[in-house]
Amino acid sequence: MVEKSTLKKLFERSYIVIALVLLYTPIFLMIVFSFFNTSSFSFSKGMSFNAYIQLFTSSNASTLGQAFKNTLLIAAISSVTATILGSFASIGIFAMSKRSRKIVENVNQLPVINSEIVIAVALMLFFITFRFPDGYTRLLLGHISFCTPYVVLSVMPRLMQMDSNIYEAALDLGAKPLRAIVSVIIPIILPGILSGFAMAFTISVDDFIITQLNKGTTSGIETLSTYIYSSQHTAGGLKPYWFAAFSIIIVVVVGALLLINLRRYKKTPSKRAENSR
Amino acid sequence: MKTYITNIGSKLVTKIKGFRITRSVFAYPYVLFMSLFVVAPLVILLANAFISNGQFTFSNFSDLVRDGASLKTLSFSILVGIITTSLCLLIGYPVAFILSKWSSGRLIVLLFILPMWVNFLIRTLSTRYMFEALGIELGIGTLIFGLVYNYIPFMILPLHTTLSNIDKSYSEAASDLGAHSITTFLKITLPLSMPGILSGITMVFIPTISTFAITQFLGGTSAHLFGDSINTKFEHQLYGVGSVMSLIMLALVLVSNYFMRKTNRGEAARNLW
Numbered sequence: 063m064v065e066k067s068t069l070k071k072l073f074e075r076s077y078i079v080i081a082l083v084l085l086y087t088p089i090f091l092m093i094v095f096s097f098f099n100t101s102s103f104s105f106s107k108g109m110s111f112n113a114y115i116q117l118f119t120s121s122n123a124s125t126l127g128q129a130f131k132n133t134l135l136i137a138a139i140s141s142v143t144a145t146i147l148g149s150f151a152s153i154g155i156f157a158m159s160k161r162s163r164k165i166v167e168n169v170n171q172l173p174v175i176n177s178e179i180v181i182a183v184a185l186m187l188f189f190i191t192f193r194f195p196d197g198y199t200r201l202l203l204g205h206i207s208f209c210t211p212y213v214v215l216s217v218m219p220r221l222m223q224m225d226s227n228i229y230e231a232a233l234d235l236g237a238k239p240l241r242a243i244v245s246v247i248i249p250i251i252l253p254g255i256l257s258g259f260a261m262a263f264t265i266s267v268d269d270f271i272i273t274q275l276n277k278g279t280t281s282g283i284e285t286l287s288t289y290i291y292s293s294q295h296t297a298g299g300l301k302p303y304w305f306a307a308f309s310i311i312i313v314v315v316v317g318a319l320l321l322i323n324l325r326r327y328k329k330t331p332s333k334r335a336e337n338s339r
Numbered sequence: 340m341k342t343y344i345t346n347i348g349s350k351l352v353t354k355i356k357g358f359r360i361t362r363s364v365f366a367y368p369y370v371l372f373m374s375l376f377v378v379a380p381l382v383i384l385l386a387n388a389f390i391s392n393g394q395f396t397f398s399n400f401s402d403l404v405r406d407g408a409s410l411k412t413l414s415f416s417i418l419v420g421i422i423t424t425s426l427c428l429l430i431g432y433p434v435a436f437i438l439s440k441w442s443s444g445r446l447i448v449l450l451f452i453l454p455m456w457v458n459f460l461i462r463t464l465s466t467r468y469m470f471e472a473l474g475i476e477l478g479i480g481t482l483i484f485g486l487v488y489n490y491i492p493f494m495i496l497p498l499h500t501t502l503s504n505i506d507k508s509y510s511e512a513a514s515d516l517g518a519h520s521i522t523t524f525l526k527i528t529l530p531l532s533m534p535g536i537l538s539g540i541t542m543v544f545i546p547t548i549s550t551f552a553i554t555q556f557l558g559g560t561s562a563h564l565f566g567d568s569i570n571t572k573f574e575h576q577l578y579g580v581g582s583v584m585s586l587i588m589l590a591l592v593l594v595s596n597y598f599m600r601k602t603n604r605g606e607a608a609r610n611l612w
Contacts, residue, residue, distance in 0.1 A: 074437045078434060078438070088462055089454060089457060091469055092461070103468045147372060150368070151366045151368070152366075154367065155363070155366045166373075169378060175541075177546065179551065179570065180384075180589050183384065184380035184384040184585065185380050187578065188380035264456060270459070290464070300464065308457075308458075311458070312457050315457060316456070
């Protein structure tokens, strides 16, 4: 009996380990081969930092930098706008009558459940029909429209947990509604606002399909995603410096996320114990 | 009559007064924005499905049926979607199940989700180079591997959330009453994890059939999915037929969403943070 249970444990453990190894192999390989200055996974060119040097010296370095800047700029502007729009919207939706609340919540759900290609195509037709200016305008409006629902989704639960008497108390004590919202409600829902912002930012950075279809052919705007896509297509394969760029991004992103989440994980052991009961 | 009018008048006044203080005003900019950039584009899409050469027509629909290739792609996509989703479920369910029993499970689930923050094009290209280095020819097999690889976190996450929220005392009670562990799993754990299964299926199935970049990188020359066809139609300015195809996609989204109203993607996405 004892033997059977240890065997089972061993099996379970190795299953998880194998799954994790498979999941991380492509990422790991990319990092390894970034040190071999190669366009495919081979050791033929020997170990060097050439790929990393090319990142700053190759003829495409400025386009690459521009794509990186565009990605961050679009993500920053659209996630900040989405956060402001979405947070106030949540406060408003929360105070709505049951029927209109349901309608707004359903519309809010649309970009979340919808397939990306449908969103992209619909936005494209809309922008063409009403002759929106090419380039940043379309991209920003598009990104805000699919980021904001996630902000609303992360703020709403906070509002529902909040004791609604607190707001009434502030009003009774003579605060104007706006004052009550700014100094009573917003501090309470702040964690939801922050995680909504983080989500909006990552979704915007990660987006490919909607950006690809709405960036326009003449504007020449590239984000990292669309630039990866076009260099794979036109150059018939990625140049070695892409491996280096990816490796840096991967290490920074994974490191930062591990750090944030590990800290949060350590911070809330008592809460988890409560939940698991 | 007069009292009736003054009644309406006073009601209107209270409404206007109410309008000033009510908090729902804060939602109005958002409601306006969403009507413009979420609802209106879908209406335009619907309208475009019935327009060809500037005239109202059903020819886009008949073109699509006559063409045949796109519908073939659709059925092929659904097949690939079913295979991918089943594989994700078969591989992902044990992962979520094992992790839900571990005390460190939540931290390890994080490790399964982390790759999602690495741009999916990068991950897909990396798998492609891996296959090329191994000398494996690109085709349907590699495409399905890439799809499973990309979308499995979407399956593990809702499954883990549901499984770890199931009260342990149910299965304990079952085994106390003499049920075999397999019976306990089939009769207690599996039915209780149904919302997570449904949520995972939708979150994998829909993106799979509508993807287009992954197919181009991993599918070789032979495999195309419905997302590719939609993209190609719009690249060739065939807005009418493309809109009809997008509407089919939208219908698929709404139908599958209908089946999983209980747990939704938003909830799962929120759990990422």
